[in-house]
Amino acid sequence: MQGMIRIFGGFLLVALAGCASHPTTSKAPVAAEPEIAKLLKIPAAAPILLVERVSFTYGERPVELRRGFCLTEHHHYHNTLS
Numbered sequence: 001m002q003g004m005i006r007i008f009g010g011f012l013l014v015a016l017a018g019c020a021s022h023p024t025t026s027k028a029p030v031a032a033e034p035e036i037a038k039l040l041k042i043p044a045a046a047p048i049l050l051v052e053r054v055s056f057t058y059g060e061r062p063v064e065l066r067r068g069f070c071l072t073e074h075h076h077y078h079n080t081l082s
Contacts, residue, residue: 023055023064027077036069049077 031045040048048069055064070077 023053025051025053025079027051032069040069040071042071048072051077 028050029047030050032040032042032048034044036048037044037046042048049072051066051068051070053064053066053068054062057063068077
């Protein structure tokens with residue numbers, strides 16, 4: 001896995017690439033893969049929420065991919081767009 005990796009409050013964020021204009025976001029429940037489970041200190045295949053965001057330039061070229069892995073037992077995902 002390449003890119004920036006940050007872990008904070010039960011949320012693992014992997015960000016790749018650079019500047020962006022408009023994003024699209026999707027969310028789905030998934031089973032934690034072994035590498036992600038180890039980083040989050042949970043059992044492999046534990047249920048987590050995957051939040052993926054792709055941002056595009058004004059020319060519709062994808063320039064950023066973010067994948068967030070959320071533990072939802074004690075946390076929830078909230079996103080405010082402006």
